[in-house]
Amino acid sequence: xxAQDDARPWGGFFVIDEAQVQAFVGTYFEGLxxxxxxxxxxxxxxxxxxxPEQRLSWQYHHRRAEIWRVVQGPVGVATSxxxxxxxxxxxxxxxxxxxxxxxxxxxxxxxxxxxxxxIW
Numbered sequence: 001x002x003a004q005d006d007a008r009p010w011g012g013f014f015v016i017d018e019a020q021v022q023a024f025v026g027t028y029f030e031g032l033x034x035x036x037x038x039x040x041x042x043x044x045x046x047x048x049x050x051x052p053e054q055r056l057s058w059q060y061h062h063r064r065a066e067i068w069r070v071v072q073g074p075v076g077v078a079t080s081x082x083x084x085x086x087x088x089x090x091x092x093x094x095x096x097x098x099x100x101x102x103x104x105x106x107x108x109x110x111x112x113x114x115x116x117x118x119i120w
Contacts, residue, residue: 010054010109013118016045021119028069028117029096037067037119048116050075050109058085058106064120066099068107072115076108 006012016024024045025034037043048068050056058078068077076088077097081104088108091097099105107116 006049010056010107011049011051011113013049014047016047018043018045021045024117025119028071029067029119032067044118044120046118047071048107048114048118050107050114050116052109052112055108056106058083058104060102060104061120062102065101065103066105066118066120068097068099069117070095070097070114071117072113074110074112075114075116076110078106078108080104 001014002017003015004012021043022034025032025037029037034043070091070093073092073095074090076090078085078088079099080086083104085104085106090110107114
């Protein structure tokens, strides 16, 4: 682990050392190669932990996409092409979520703690 922040109002995250990216991808994103994920040369693997009934900010990214895999769920995810938040969809453990570059999104905690593997 390279860093962690467990003091967020919604939960926290753990940043995985980039030297461990191959093992991380093999564990959480089977069927995807590290080279296919590497868009800007560097990958940022993380574990996100979201508390019940909490939510991350409404956000988007100009330069990157994100891929999430639900490790423990359910979790909710809202997406939209504009600034109007869409419906919160529920995802269960094992499901993969692809957030496209520029797509607005928000992670929402549901019942129990949600845990996701994230890579971008």
